[in-house]
Amino acid sequence: MSGTVYGIGLGPGDPELMTLKAARLIGEAKVIAYPTLAGGESFARSIAAAYIPKGTREIVMDVPMTVDRAPAQAAYDIGANAIRSALDAGEDVVVLCEGDPFFYGSFMYLFARLKRDYAVEVVPGVTSVTTCAAVAGVPMAARNEVVTILPAPELVARMEGGHPMDVLHGADTLVVMKLGRHFARVRAAIETAGLTEEAVYIERASTPHEVVLPLSQAPEKAPYFSMILIVKGADPWL
Template identity: 80%
Template sequence: MTGKLYGIGLGPGDPELMTLKAARLIAGAKVIAYPRLAGGTSFARSIAADHIAPGTREIVMDIPMTVDRAPAQAAYDAGALAIRTELDAGHDVVVLCEGDPFFYGSFMYLYARLRSDYPVEVVPGVSSAMSCAAVAGLPLAARNEVVTILPAPELARRLSGGNPTQTLPPSDTIVVMKLGRHFAAVRAAIEVAGLTDKAVYIERASTPDEQVMPLSKAPEKAPYFSMILIVKGADPWL
């Protein structure tokens, strides 16, 4: 009998936004695995820290944040190999993933490598988009409104095409994620589209460092864990 692989969504940062199921599985885990920025700390582990029992074995995957995907792929290959060893020994492995495992989540890279050989269970988590909407007090969609989620790197790629007026989709609500080094380009595209007055900047939602403000008042630089919500829809009751 092999072990079972669990992909655990931890939510956007506030430990109290973890599901009861996630907390239970983490507390009972003998082996956990999680990514961290190479040379840094793990945001995922920090969310789950209070539920990790003493003596739990930890598989740490150092993931380099580079444009070249090869180093990150190699890190996930190594992580999958270490997890495979535990699963083959009959040990369940709980993989920690901030947000939701299947919504831009790191777990999906391990899932692709291991799902064919082992039983897998995915535990959904509160996504950053939902958390940002909550702290900003902005309903994302009502009735038949359309929501588009757009990673900032993709928006920057569209901008490189030379027509900033055609980079934003014609949705009622636009969620721009993963700002980081693309923030200036994203901000410029929103301004060209005439949507700055409808845009809200949210940084590190649900954590002690949370910031929420109109995009027009946002700082010049933004971290990776930041987002812009553009809500064009009217009052949902109208």
């Protein structure tokens, strides 16, 4: 019989934010798989490192982060084929994914390639969004408030289309993710919208390198693992 694929959400970085189920499955794993960027160390593996048994076979997927999707798609094709070989041999495969597998998670690309032929179980994880709200001490939404989650590249695209203010003013709470090289333009749009005082900047939440600051005090550059929370606090119970 074929093995089972487990897509494991590891949470945002602090190993103690992994679920008990994630820790158990990793601890029982004979084969694990995980992505790396440009041949570097894997953030996902670093979160799970203390739980990986000695002797576990590791499938490493080197996934380039480029605007062109073709190189990453090819990397996931190669990774999926390696996982297939293990599954066909009757081995279960635990796939490590920082955050949640189905919330901007890398696992979804493997899921799409494997779900028709193999048993797949997805183990959800704590998301970066909820973690950032927690470390910033900012409740995100109450009662009927609307939360909009927007990747920074999409906000920049809307700026280029001439409609950035629609999204900035259209939600009770706005989360802007994946800042990286787009940070300066996102920050400028928020300032133009008059929302800087409501904005909190967070980078690498829950890790030893965590930074939480009012947006007005944020550094000039931001890493990919950073976001801005804009909470307007419209709930009348306040």
